[in-house]
Amino acid sequence: MNVKAILTGWKNYISKSDVVESVAKERAAICAVCPHAKQGKIIAFIKDTLQEVQGAYCDACGCPLSAKIRSTEICPNSKW
Ligand code: SF4
Structure with a gap:
């Protein structure tokens, strides 16, 4: 886990810019059907x-x- 990237992701989670949210929405749809997503x-x-x-x-x-999904991180399984 890249802590700095995740902190940026939390910052984007709070600010919710349109660009970030449109990218996040696409990523969320992929994560939602991925077996690695756990509650x-x-x-x-x-x-x-x-x-x-x-x-x-x-x-x-x-x-x-x-x-x-709102960070500069990448999916560890290259799904996005
Ligand atoms: S492996 Fe990728 S697609 Fe699956 S939950 Fe993790 S980040 Fe999302």
Whole structure:
């Protein structure tokens, strides 16, 4: 996990620029049907307008998906 990239993802999660959100929406649709997307107990309370990834993390890299899809990170399985 690239901590700096994930922190940027959280910043983008808060600011929700249109460009970031359109990219995030495409990524969320891919993550939503991926077997590596799991519901996390600790982040379950974090709301997301992209409900496909609300409260979820990627078990391939350990990243919270709300931040990851809005970051400069890449999918560890090259799906996006
Ligand atoms: S980041 Fe990639 S591997 Fe992880 S849940 Fe999303 S699509 Fe799956």
